Amino acid sequence: MMQYMLLFSRQGKLRLQKWYTAFSDKQKKKICRELITQILARKPKMCAFLEYKDTKVVYKRYASLYFCCAVEENDNELITLEVIHRYVELLDKYFGSVCELDIIFNFEKAYFILDEFLLAGEIQETSKKQVLKAIAAQDLIQEEETPQGFFEDHGLG
Amino acid sequence: MPAVKGDGMRGLAVFISDIRNCKSKEAELKRINKELANIRSKFKGDKTLDGYQKKKYVCKLLFIFLLGNDIDFGHMEAVNLLSSNKYTEKQIGYLFISVLIEANSDLMKLIVQAIRNDLTSRNPVHVNLALQCISNIGSRDMAEAFCTDLPKLLVSGDTIDFVKQSAALCMLKLFRTAPDIFQPGDYASRIVHLLNDSHMGVVTSAASLIEALSKKWPEEYKGSVPLAISRLSRIITATYTDLQDYTYYFVPAPWLCTKLLRLLQNYPPPDDPSNKARLLECLEGILNKAQDAPKSKKVQHSNAKNAVLFEAIALIIHMDSEPNLLVRACNQLGTFLSHRETNLRYLALESMCLLATSEFSHDAVKKHQETIINSLKTERDVSVRQRAVDLLYAMCDRSNANEIVAEMLAYLETADYSIREEMVLKVAILAEKYATDYTWYVDVILKLIRIAGDYVSEEVWYRVIQIVVNREDVQGYAAKTVFEALQRPACHENMVKVGGYILGEFGNLIAGDQRSSPQIQFELLHSKFHLCSIGTRCLLLTTYIKFCNLFPEIKNNIQQRAVEYLQMSKVASPDVLATILEEMPPFAEKESSLLAKLKKSKPQTEETENVEKEKKARPQAVMSQDAGSSSLVDLDSSAEVSSLADIFGQPAGVPSANTSTISNGDEVNIANLADYLKFVCKNNGVLYEDDIVQIGCKLEARTNLARLGMFYGNKTPHIFTDFNPIVTCPGSLAVQLQAQAKPVEPQVGAGTQVQQLINFVCVQEFHKLPIVNIKFRYTDRTGSSQNFDKNFYLPLFVSKFFEPTEMASEQFFTRWKALGQPSQECQKIFPAKYPMENAVVAPKLAGIGAKLLSDVDPNPENYVCAGIINTQTQQIGTLIRLEPNKHAKMYRLTVRSSKDTVVKHLVEILADQF
Numbered sequence A: 001m002m003q004y005m006l007l008f009s010r011q012g013k014l015r016l017q018k019w020y021t022a023f024s025d026k027q028k029k030k031i032c033r034e035l036i037t038q039i040l041a042r043k044p045k046m047c048a049f050l051e052y053k054d055t056k057v058v059y060k061r062y063a064s065l066y067f068c069c070a071v072e073e074n075d076n077e078l079i080t081l082e083v084i085h086r087y088v089e090l091l092d093k094y095f096g097s098v099c100e101l102d103i104i105f106n107f108e109k110a111y112f113i114l115d116e117f118l119l120a121g122e123i124q125e126t127s128k129k130q131v132l133k134a135i136a137a138q139d140l141i142q143e144e145e146t147p148q149g150f151f152e153d154h155g156l157g
Numbered sequence B: 001m002p003a004v005k006g007d008g009m010r011g012l013a014v015f016i017s018d019i020r021n022c023k024s025k026e027a028e029l030k031r032i033n034k035e036l037a038n039i040r041s042k043f044k045g046d047k048t049l050d051g052y053q054k055k056k057y058v059c060k061l062l063f064i065f066l067l068g069n070d071i072d073f074g075h076m077e078a079v080n081l082l083s084s085n086k087y088t089e090k091q092i093g094y095l096f097i098s099v100l101i102e103a104n105s106d107l108m109k110l111i112v113q114a115i116r117n118d119l120t121s122r123n124p125v126h127v128n129l130a131l132q133c134i135s136n137i138g139s140r141d142m143a144e145a146f147c148t149d150l151p152k153l154l155v156s157g158d159t160i161d162f163v164k165q166s167a168a169l170c171m172l173k174l175f176r177t178a179p180d181i182f183q184p185g186d187y188a189s190r191i192v193h194l195l196n197d198s199h200m201g202v203v204t205s206a207a208s209l210i211e212a213l214s215k216k217w218p219e220e221y222k223g224s225v226p227l228a229i230s231r232l233s234r235i236i237t238a239t240y241t242d243l244q245d246y247t248y249y250f251v252p253a254p255w256l257c258t259k260l261l262r263l264l265q266n267y268p269p270p271d272d273p274s275n276k277a278r279l280l281e282c283l284e285g286i287l288n289k290a291q292d293a294p295k296s297k298k299v300q301h302s303n304a305k306n307a308v309l310f311e312a313i314a315l316i317i318h319m320d321s322e323p324n325l326l327v328r329a330c331n332q333l334g335t336f337l338s339h340r341e342t343n344l345r346y347l348a349l350e351s352m353c354l355l356a357t358s359e360f361s362h363d364a365v366k367k368h369q370e371t372i373i374n375s376l377k378t379e380r381d382v383s384v385r386q387r388a389v390d391l392l393y394a395m396c397d398r399s400n401a402n403e404i405v406a407e408m409l410a411y412l413e414t415a416d417y418s419i420r421e422e423m424v425l426k427v428a429i430l431a432e433k434y435a436t437d438y439t440w441y442v443d444v445i446l447k448l449i450r451i452a453g454d455y456v457s458e459e460v461w462y463r464v465i466q467i468v469v470n471r472e473d474v475q476g477y478a479a480k481t482v483f484e485a486l487q488r489p490a491c492h493e494n495m496v497k498v499g500g501y502i503l504g505e506f507g508n509l510i511a512g513d514q515r516s517s518p519q520i521q522f523e524l525l526h527s528k529f530h531l532c533s534i535g536t537r538c539l540l541l542t543t544y545i546k547f548c549n550l551f552p553e554i555k556n557n558i559q560q561r562a563v564e565y566l567q568m569s570k571v572a573s574p575d576v577l578a579t580i581l582e583e584m585p586p587f588a589e590k591e592s593s594l595l596a597k598l599k600k601s602k603p604q605t606e607e608t609e610n611v612e613k614e615k616k617a618r619p620q621a622v623m624s625q626d627a628g629s630s631s632l633v634d635l636d637s638s639a640e641v642s643s644l645a646d647i648f649g650q651p652a653g654v655p656s657a658n659t660s661t662i663s664n665g666d667e668v669n670i671a672n673l674a675d676y677l678k679f680v681c682k683n684n685g686v687l688y689e690d691d692i693v694q695i696g697c698k699l700e701a702r703t704n705l706a707r708l709g710m711f712y713g714n715k716t717p718h719i720f721t722d723f724n725p726i727v728t729c730p731g732s733l734a735v736q737l738q739a740q741a742k743p744v745e746p747q748v749g750a751g752t753q754v755q756q757l758i759n760f761v762c763v764q765e766f767h768k769l770p771i772v773n774i775k776f777r778y779t780d781r782t783g784s785s786q787n788f789d790k791n792f793y794l795p796l797f798v799s800k801f802f803e804p805t806e807m808a809s810e811q812f813f814t815r816w817k818a819l820g821q822p823s824q825e826c827q828k829i830f831p832a833k834y835p836m837e838n839a840v841v842a843p844k845l846a847g848i849g850a851k852l853l854s855d856v857d858p859n860p861e862n863y864v865c866a867g868i869i870n871t872q873t874q875q876i877g878t879l880i881r882l883e884p885n886k887h888a889k890m891y892r893l894t895v896r897s898s899k900d901t902v903v904k905h906l907v908e909i910l911a912d913q914f
Helices: A025-040 A077-095 A100-105 A107-117 A128-145 B010-021 B025-045 B051-066 B075-082 B087-100 B108-119 B124-137 B140-146 B149-155 B161-177 B188-196 B200-216 B224-237 B254-264 B273-291 B299-319 B323-336 B342-355 B362-366 B369-378 B382-395 B401-412 B417-433 B438-455 B458-470 B472-487 B493-510 B518-529 B534-550 B552-561 B563-571 B574-580 B593-601 B603-616 B657-663 B676-680 B809-818 B838-848 B900-910
Strands: A002-009 A014-019 A049-052 A055-062 A065-072 B684-689 B693-702 B705-714 B721-728 B737-741 B753-762 B771-779 B785-793 B802-804 B825-831 B851-853 B863-870 B875-885 B890-897
Touching: A002 A025, A014 A025, A014 A100, A014 A107, A014 B051, A025 A049, A025 A055, A025 A065, A049 B342, A049 B382, A055 A077, A065 A077, A077 A100, A077 A107, A077 A128, A077 B254, A077 B299, A077 B342, A100 A107, A100 B010, A107 A128, A107 B051, A107 B087, A128 B087, A128 B124, B010 B025, B010 B051, B025 B051, B051 B075, B051 B087, B075 B087, B075 B108, B087 B124, B108 B124, B108 B140, B124 B140, B124 B161, B140 B161, B149 B161, B149 B188, B161 B200, B188 B200, B188 B224, B200 B224, B200 B254, B224 B254, B224 B273, B254 B299, B273 B299, B273 B323, B299 B323, B299 B342, B323 B342, B323 B362, B342 B362, B342 B369, B342 B382, B362 B382, B369 B382, B369 B401, B382 B401, B382 B417, B401 B417, B401 B438, B417 B438, B417 B458, B417 B593, B438 B458, B438 B472, B438 B493, B458 B472, B458 B493, B458 B593, B472 B493, B472 B518, B493 B518, B493 B534, B518 B534, B518 B552, B534 B552, B676 B684, B676 B900, B684 B785, B693 B771, B705 B721, B705 B771, B721 B737, B721 B753, B809 B863, B809 B875, B825 B900, B838 B851, B838 B863, B838 B875, B875 B900, B890 B900
Parallel strands: none
Antiparallel strands: A002 A014, A002 A065, A049 A055, A055 A065, B684 B693, B693 B705, B705 B753, B721 B771, B737 B753, B771 B785, B802 B863, B825 B890, B851 B863, B863 B875, B875 B890
């Protein structure tokens, strides 16, 4: 089971955090701080797995973003790497060659996509098509529902 | 500003842009505060706020929170959004709640109600939102609220696929939060049959759920075994086009495959021959595919393929019944050992560790010894080298121990600091376990101390002494070798300790040689004396007095230097001295304390060790015939085991002084026996801590009443159940001290803390301690349920009822003289354990509870304290005097009190503190 997933930039800025196990705010901050420092210090050829507390941390860098997942002792590291990759593919497909800014400005979408893909720290749907279908359906509802107010259009809300 | 998808909340995008354009942290904070003020006023004033606006502001708050700021409002508005009939508003409401609401929030009732409404909605996307929210929060409240609805939803024929997927994982989340709430039998067979579902997504989700449920209820879920095998078989024999979008980079359904293989590891190999044959076919198929040429050069292809392979190997190891497969797995991993992908090398080393523990593949692993040693030398990533060390440790046996130990020692010289201590332990264990010739063992340990002295823990050097004492054939060699080691110019303090002890015991065996005559031995040791810490000096002093006995001819020489022992050697007759300093009796045979320590630091190793012992009784540690008793330095074990920690040599069999009156008559094992005395001088602290639980306490006392706050913290990701602490006052203490503990909830949530108050009334003076027995059930890392059952001394010393009394010098000594009867005084002279500075001693004395008086004792170096111990029946005036002798590094402690039991007890507990 995945305990949490973190996305952070090369500058060490946290861009997305998803917690599947209960931690206090203090613990969360500590984990983020420690892992970001530890991972940013690692060299490119090093192995993508590290032991952290009683979890295995699996990480991979995509352009300026690091994706990092903590899984349990007996979880499969390689498949976790591919969980990360599939999520990146989903973001990429949805945003159309995703970049860090997309995730900053559409953070809620990044969460929605993640919830369709992983739930309770386990994989829910591995088919790219199915996940994107679900997200497209959400977008459709959104368009139907949204009144486009005048003030809002001008960014005055 | 990049394109905003869907409707885009433009106001939100503008705000995010503003934040990104801020040049400084201050500017950002200013912008955030402005926005917070704006949102606050909107939420307060504007009653006409529509759903869209509410959604936008809630989303802004969420963004501000994710930037790392605290958010203390908006929760109610988010909850309001849940009852909106617009999907997008609901969705943002749920997102805010999932990220920001604590499981114990006041709003939880409202949230649960909103979820309930959505769960029964006819619109499946609303149902899904509710399920996702439960999965994200997964509190106990939710488990209680939905434990019956969820399984129904999951197995109902009317439920559409994507809702089923969410429902399965939602149920899994609640099951993990509150496994006690779910019933095993309900729906088991229908849930199991989800493995047959035609929708691969449903099967994948269900496999995760079943994997967890089958761990708790293997019997009820054993029907999943044949279904998992048949599903697996269909996937493995499928071509990559069969499964369409569930094929990932030419690998059919890798996620589902690994999940199914993991599920099968919860069960023994199937009994049914056809199932077994089919499973073996699958495993062979996976091993075969590993040798096929890759269908793609992409790393995703090889990762997915190998993920399945490693999981299959894990299952093969778990079954441990197919020699052929085990050897094939080992050969496959062997090819990975020199693969260019670091990840694969790492995993291969890790996986081989398990293969090394199987009798069928142990030899196959040994074929790769050279490559593995090479990894240790050439890998650039320390985590990979660490795996290589682990593997060498696991594959070591009598045939290769010499070489492996030599390689590990060589590596130790340059090893990373982070892994040195563990390596030292491993080398020490291997050397002991596979020693055929104990001179080799002694050489290894001494070399260990020489190259990594700082990382050699007490357990290691205690152990070498223990073995030398117990094995006559090696004593002379040990004395000679350690003597030579001490002659080197730079010599680690641990070497001095071992040398001091061994020469003190067996120096006579080499005294015949002119080059190591008693005089030279003594001078060699004493040349190190001034460089050593107090503890080592004490040990050396003990060695000197032993020399007085062993070598009467140098007694005079020693007498000149060792003042304290001079007294003793004068007072005692030679007979008495000979008796006191008789050669140490052999240590009780027991499990190596080193293994215990390694197990403590690496729980995983423990399992391997156990499995190893049970399965094939490979050569075991020579010393470990009685695995039941515990370690050499573990004071918990029992007072009967003579402990090297008390190197001053109480004869074996006498309980050590600091526990005698307290522990006599208490039949139970006390888990904090080793350090409960730390609470004599303080009122707060951690009573006990391990991987599972932390127990803290905080004591407040006034007159004869005390209130002890106990804090029980659950450190695991699972709930504790049947949590039940019971306080008892054993024996005579029952009438002397009344204890009343407030009841606590029988559950402690994952990662949370429970507080319990215990009130005490001191009726009359006492000298035992109340005991708390703590019992509960917890879930260990493998998911199985375990019992915790330990007893602890509560730090309720009689001194906690001290009331400080101020008095002048004259008054003090008047009272001091008044308490002049022999029974009213108790005195003890003891060596200093801690620095003798005022800054260290004074706070400790003040912490006891009596008043630390200044300007009272004519000698300003001395400390005096005065206080009254309040009991219900009387007040007991008590005076304490502590006289340091800095020169000799000794203290004299005197306690006078109107009650004889109090003086003895106080001296006993106080003598350990300075």
